[in-house]
Amino acid sequence: MFDEGQLYAPVTADEDGKVTVHLADDHPGAKDPEYRRRREEIAAPALGWQPGDPEPRVDYTDGENEIWRTVCRELAPKHERLAIRGYLEGKEALGLPTDHVPQLDEVSAGLDPISGFRLHPAAGLVPLDQFYGSLADGVFHSTQYLRHPSQPLYTPEPDVIHEVLGHCNLLANPAIAQVKRYAGEAARRCETPEGLQVVADVFWFTIEFGVMYEDGELRAYGAGLLSSYGEIEEIRGADIRAVDFQQMATLAYDISHYQPILFACDGMSELTDRVASFFAEFDDETPARLAAS
Template identity: 85%
Template structure:
């Protein structure tokens, strides 16, 4: 398992303004202009409340160029390695490839397809809020972009990961329903352990899930579909069948390509079996899964 906070640079606000705390090894750590830009984008998102207009970001030419580069590089990889459901959602949503879209623009495209909308996030959203909001058809999305020195790499989820990965997935109604059920599971949790279990199964499905389709192993996880490098490497991982107890308890390192992935046998296993897991999950589910495993082993 992992701590969600490892994924995001902390964002704070005090009398001196908003500060985004980048780690020393972040590509933009020693770039004062990039730091200031991150803080300019983070401020309105940090202060935003539901019902307010979604903050608009006037993206720079350099930021739009990063978006164009990533979209151009990922497009042929998606055609070759992504599941049909993602490709169909991507076509239906029709995101611009020449500029960074605004969050409310993406929401306007998603609403008639799956009913989802995007809310702005300055950085880390508390686990219960992030997953619980999925039950309401809300996905929390960052608005900043990765550093221009490495346009095909980001150490944290940026708008490219959120929109190219998750946004296109949410354009597929069946996959969006699985996410909604994950949110409902999170809402039912009364313990941190239960919520973390939901988050970890989500990680190995919606974030880093793979699927056998027409005899080929293809990607459906947003983390793979938005990663220029990892999407080319996932077929070299150890591929296991779905095992919810293992997915909810295995130790893994988020800073490296995932060495072990869990595969669905077609879209129906994702929408039915994974969807059913989230639909029936409660705090006692991990214990029941462990007991069933022990009975099978004895």
């Protein structure tokens, strides 16, 4: 299990409306005042955004677009070797630009006719029930900031590269998008924090860090792997286990390192049938049933 809040730098606003992004001391941008200023500049409109408002647009700098280009260039051959077909098909269908950071409304315009999903801006951490529950409505909350330029191939927290290159290319595959909708519906049915946490933990080991056997080879389908230049290369050296929801719901793990244990679906059907059914049938009594089985 993990605390979702560990993944994001907290974002606050004072009485005067000044927005502050609280970067951890070991964050690559912690001692860079210009990066901190830029993070706050991007976060402020997202923090004040309300559904129905136009999505805030970011005038990305040449440096930010260069980070996007670098990651797209470096990840492309890794995706060809190590990503599942369903991701590659979604990536081709969505056709994200590789030379500049796309705006959220542009990504939504591409996703909506494919899977019905759209993006809402997030300044940082979205409450667990809201983030997962919104998936039931075809809404994915996405940050808009980029990682620090000193480490373009690494981020200690989800950024727009993780959200868009990782999750949105998956959402451009309707079958995978439906699994996410089921996860959202499961979250909506939860009446206890314990039940919601199990949904989050199974989501972590599947949609975020899932792998799959395809044509006899282990490939990645988790957004966290697909957006990580380094970790995607390490999947075949991990402790690979069969899908086990009880283990996923109770396994302790460290989000600050490459995941040493990964759970592998046996082909796409195990994801779109078995994992989808787990979320579709989930309720607050599911954890007790798993423990007793």
